[in-house]
Structures are given as C-alpha cells and as structure tokens.
Amino acid sequence: MTQRYFMELAYCGTQYHGWQIQPNGHSIQAEIEDKLSKRLRQPVSILGSGRTDSGVHAEQQFAHFDLLEPLTDLEQLTYSLNAMLPPDIAIRRIFPVEPDAHARFSAFSRYYRYRITRQKDAFRPMQAYYCHFPVNIDRMNEAASILLKHTDYQSFSRAKAAVKHFHCTIDLAEWRPETGTDMTFHIRANRFLWGMVRAIVGTLLEVGQGRMSIADFEQIILARDRKVAGRAAPASGLFLCEVGYPKTVIP
C-alpha cells in the first residue's frame, strides 16, 4: 500500500522550458523530481495538475507523488527542498491525500491571470507583457464576455494539440485594472487547450486596440480555426494562479 502526497508550489517560469520533462530542456518537473529523489534517497516521479509552457509562471500549481513508506516530518521536507531547489521554485506545502486523489484528474478548474503593464518594472522584468500601445479595457471586456457563451475553443488551440475535443466551460473572463498602469486578464475554466489563454489574450488585445470588432471576435470563435485568431501573447505575462479541487481531495 502506497501513500500519496500532494505538493503545492509556485514558480517563475522564465528560466525553464515549461513544467513538463523534455529530452533537451530544463523543466520545473525535472528540477523537483531530482531534488525530491535526492532528499528521499529513492527515485520519485511527480505528476502535475497540468503543463505550463516555456516561460509561463505559476502562483499555484499542484503535483502528486507516491511513496511506499509514509513521511514523518513534512514541514522539514518542505524546508529542505526549498533550500535545495533554485530560488525561482518555491514549495508551499506537502500533505497526504487519499489514494485516488489525482493532481490532474481530480482538478475541476484552472484559473489563469495574464498581466500587461505599460511601465517597465525592474523588479519583475519577465513577469508581465510590457505593452506600450493603448488598449480600451471596456471593449476588451465586452469581447471577453462572449467567451462565457460558447464552449468550443478550437480557434484558440494550437494546431498540433492531440485532444479528443475542444470543449471548455469558461466561467470567468474579465480584464481588471490594477494599481498604476497595469491591467490583468482573469480567466477560469474546467480545462484549457494548449496555448489557449495566450491566443485569447492576443486576440482580445487586437480588439482593445480597435484593430478587430467585437463581432469579429465572436466570428473567430465560431470559425473553429486557429488561423483566424490573433497572435499568441508572450509567455512572460501568463500565470497559472489557482487550481480547484473538491473538498474530498483538499479539505
């Protein structure tokens, strides 16, 4: 009988080729598996709630792993992992869960934020899209509200994505002004397709600049064709910020 653990963590994705282990890339998953295996003196594999692309950040990400023998001091493990890991990966906590709790399949929602800024920020340089052109937030919000009325998002999915269907239920899609000159797009759905948030943001920014009408935006959704949507916004502005689990998984 194995014991399953959840790990809650955050990372700045700038220095990594995304979450997922890759043959020639430096990934967050590989970094954590390496340190966790060293610390526990056994090979440990972790499985995340989902992948984030190269340069994308996570304010909250979850992963699970299984061990044959239960751990005794989880706070101490968290502390020493943080000391071993690079400064841009932070483990928030490690806690035991039921054997059928699954970091990916048990998650019922993913919440992303996309941050754009008009002012250069020396302290968080690769953690926003430094956007010098003016955009109309009301127009962008009018277009964003259309996202709640549809469910097929093939137009915002990367062409190569090997998925069975393109249905996603979006229940939040809103631009909010932040302090100073920042603006953040908030979007939550049961699932996201590959590259979906960045494609949506890139297209909404065209609406915000007046280069695309709100009707055009809806036509893009209906077209179910990635080629008609706008360019993907840069990875630097994107943060996975909340993963939702039932209370039976995380009380």
Place this chain on the structure above:
Amino acid sequence: MTQRYFMELAYCGTQYHGWQIQPNGHSIQAEIEDKLSKRLRQPVSILGSGRTDSGVHAEQQFAHFDLLEPLTDLEQLTYSLNAMLPPDIAIRRIFPVEPDAHARFSAFSRYYRYRITRQKDAFRPMQAYYCHFPVNIDRMNEAASILLKHTDYQSFSRAKAAVKHFHCTIDLAEWRPETGTDMTFHIRANRFLWGMVRAIVGTLLEVGQGRMSIADFEQIILARDRKVAGRAAPASGLFLCEVGYPKTVIP
C-alpha cells in the same frame, strides 16, 4: 551654457556590482552611461544621489547629467532608453533642472527599506533576505528607537570608509509587519555611512533573536567601533526607496 537634467530610475541590483563604475565590475551607472551616450551620440557622464553596493536595489534613485544642447523630446528619450537598457533597469522620467541642482549634494534625505521574508518567494527571489529564524518585532523596534537618540554611527560604518565624520541624523527607524510572513525595516537619515543599513539590520536581527539585549545595542552605538556590531545583513534585502530634494530642485 549647459542644461542639466535629472533622471529618476529604479533597478534590481542582483546582476550588478553596485551603482558605481568599477574597473572590473558590471555597474548600473556604466550601463546607463553606455546607452545614454549611444542614444545621444555623444559621451555622457551621470552622477548618482549616492552609491548602492553590489546586489542592493533601488526603487527610487536619482542621477544628473549635463548637455550642451537642450533635449526636445524627453518622453521619447525615456522610452528608447528603457528599450535599450536591460530589463532590470527602468528609467521613470528625465526632466530639466536648474544648473546648481545636484543629484548628490542637493539631496537632504535618503530612505532605505530592508525586507525580510519567512516564505520563499519564487517571483522576487533575490529581493529579500530569506530568514527562517523567528524574531521579535517589538524588541527590534525598542532597539531601533534608540537610533533616533544618537548621531555618531562609526560602529555601523565599514572600517575602510574614507569619510570626515560619522554623524548621521536618523529621523525614522522602524520595523513594520507586511502581508503574510514579511517584515520590513524602514530607515531614513540625512546621510548614511558605507554599509550602515546592513550593519544596523544585522545587529537588530540579533536583538530580535534574543541573542543581544537592548542595552547591548545602545552600548554598541556608544563604542564607535565596527567590530562590536553584528554581521551585515545580506544585500538582497536592501532597497534605496526614496531620495529627498528641496522643492527648489524638484518642484
């Protein structure tokens, strides 16, 4: 007749050997002089309000420079300098000042903040002192209040400092709790000696850990000897955050 300009800027000091140009170091001053000279097609020297050490940050720093011919579009210059400069240096504004306005000599106060955190922050990894031991903020504030009663700070000055005297008038010295597990020390004075804030913070942290009494802290000030004070706190937590000028210099 030359025209003098002030430049207001911010930087993350992690990647630099401090503000000041050095023979074998990568400095913020050198980076700005290089880009400003290229942009204006003439050699331009800048003079800062003060030096910051290797790894120390600035949320607000000022520098001045002189030009033979006045500039026409200062917003455009600010924009293009920001595009040319590395992402961790941000120019806020450039504005003309009177010929006798001096970035260093006209400044009547310097305000520093020192940030300690108990939680690893993946997004601003080298912008705090990651401090895992518990400290008593009330004790540290009791000791900090003593700083307002004295003026000779030789005990907190680096031995090699070539200054005429060690007198500084401190009018603010206070630890404040921040959101979550952070804590920030605020200190403002007319001038600071080399390494002074980090030496004060390092010594106050010993008081906060109960390894030094409040009476000991006052004895250290009275001793006028750097050897009796505590170890300097790491550079990563230190931010120059405000430089005060008379309204005749910056209206």
